[in-house]
Amino acid sequence: MGKIVYLLPDDAEQVVEARDGESLMQIAVQAGVSAIEGECGGEMSCATCHVWIDDEWAAKLRRPSQDEIDLLESDEHFTDESRLGCQVKYSSAIDGLVAKIPG
Ligand code: FES
Numbered sequence: 513m514g515k516i517v518y519l520l521p522d523d524a525e526q527v528v529e530a531r532d533g534e535s536l537m538q539i540a541v542q543a544g545v546s547a548i549e550g551e552c553g554g555e556m557s558c559a560t561c562h563v564w565i566d567d568e569w570a571a572k573l574r575r576p577s578q579d580e581i582d583l584l585e586s587d588e589h590f591t592d593e594s595r596l597g598c599q600v601k602y603s604s605a606i607d608g609l610v611a612k613i614p615g
Pocket of ligand 1: 537549550551552553554555556557558559560561596597598599
């Protein structure tokens, strides 16, 4: 058990408990982080779980797949820090990770 910090589009911060194996999208939806919808349930077809993760934290994550990159690139908020929250799984290695939500 650890935590993920969500920075909301209005710059408010929401700190949420996270369990191993849960995705950043699942963690946010279960906690009521309203800026993350997770509309497709993690099937990589909606991008409503889009988050920005800075390089320091991103270095601790598995690289995004080409399918993930393709979907992110079609989103108006795409940057080099973009990830799909549904494709990033929590583990203790990323306890305290900060995920910014575009908006
Ligand atoms: Fe739809 Fe992540 S929840 S792409």
